[in-house]
Amino acid sequence: MNCVEFNAIIDSFLDKEMDDKEVAEFELHFTSCEKCRNELESFDKCSRILRYVLRDVNPPLSIKDIVFRKIDNIR
Amino acid sequence: MLICEKELIGGDCMPDIQFNDIFNTYQKPIYNYVLRMVRNNDIAEELSQEIFIKTYNNLSSFQGNSKISTWIYQIATNTCLDYFRTSGYKKSKSTDQLDQDFFSEETQIDDVSKILSLEEGLIKSEMAECIRDYIESLPGDYRTVIILHDLEGFKNREIANILDFSLDTVKIRLHRARKKLQSILASNCDFYRDKNDVLCCDRKSCKDDCEDQ
Ligand SMILES: [Zn+2]
Numbered sequence: 001m002n003c004v005e006f007n008a009i010i011d012s013f014l015d016k017e018m019d020d021k022e023v024a025e026f027e028l029h030f031t032s033c034e035k036c037r038n039e040l041e042s043f044d045k046c047s048r049i050l051r052y053v054l055r056d057v058n059p060p061l062s063i064k065d066i067v068f069r070k071i072d073n074i075r
Numbered sequence: 076m077l078i079c080e081k082e083l084i085g086g087d088c089m090p091d092i093q094f095n096d097i098f099n100t101y102q103k104p105i106y107n108y109v110l111r112m113v114r115n116n117d118i119a120e121e122l123s124q125e126i127f128i129k130t131y132n133n134l135s136s137f138q139g140n141s142k143i144s145t146w147i148y149q150i151a152t153n154t155c156l157d158y159f160r161t162s163g164y165k166k167s168k169s170t171d172q173l174d175q176d177f178f179s180e181e182t183q184i185d186d187v188s189k190i191l192s193l194e195e196g197l198i199k200s201e202m203a204e205c206i207r208d209y210i211e212s213l214p215g216d217y218r219t220v221i222i223l224h225d226l227e228g229f230k231n232r233e234i235a236n237i238l239d240f241s242l243d244t245v246k247i248r249l250h251r252a253r254k255k256l257q258s259i260l261a262s263n264c265d266f267y268r269d270k271n272d273v274l275c276c277d278r279k280s281c282k283d284d285c286e287d288q
Contacts, residue, residue: 050226057110059123
């Protein structure tokens with residue numbers, strides 16, 4: 001596997017969508033290639049930063065009030 | 076325990092029970108999903124209401140061919156995308172333009188690694204703003220894919236169902252959106268650590284850049 005091929009399947013690896021043979025090839029490449037190892041790590045961390053920055057907040061209570069009031073009118 | 080008022084007067088209350096259940100389960104995830112898409116509390120609230128009213132009105136036609144989560148996220152996604160279309164929502168790049176960018180860009184991996192080796196708790200709010208700007212600058216399709224995957228936790232195949240895309244399209248867009256985020260973090264924002272070792276971002280240089288897009 002070369003770096004271009006590695007890059008093309010990096011998401012499949014992160015998403016755990018590879019079979020054992022593919023995982024073995026993938027791991028063989030990143031253990032021997034620092035550039036791709038860094039790439040893999042930064043992909044993973046980008047997701048973590050995204051999840052942190054856009055973490056869940058509580059919805060305003062008014063959503064429930066309004067939705068159920070409108071539904072009462074529909075009934 | 077769900078309470079059905081109609082049961083008291085002897086009516087058929089099945090649809091209401093289901094809706095209450097759905098509402099309680101999905102109120103928080105759907106509101107957060109919409110908020111990530113539109114980045115505005117008031118609009119997120121309005122659209123969430125609209126989504127649940129649509130869910131209620133269409134509940135009887137839901138066939139159970141897909142998972143209920145897929146169905147509700149379909150309604151939510153379409154409602155957001157309709158909103159982008161009809162409101163003339165902020166300039167974001169066209170999908171084509173973004174596709175071109177990805178082919179002309181070299182991600183500065185070393186810089187990104189340095190930035191990202193920091194703990195999440197140290198990320199300052201300025202940086203959060205940059206990341207929100209980035210999400211907002213993505214064309215709707217890309218935004219939807221990366222949010223559904225990285226934040227809502229859907230598998231690629233489920234995203235393909237929600238968006239009615241092919242699996243390959245989902246994979247390509249997810250990859251490109253991630254590459255783009257990486258390169259934005261590396262080159263568009265001026266990161267440094269302050270004296271307390273907190274990761275900061277020069278908001279101005281980031282903002283200028285985001286506005287150039
Ligand atoms: Zn490599």
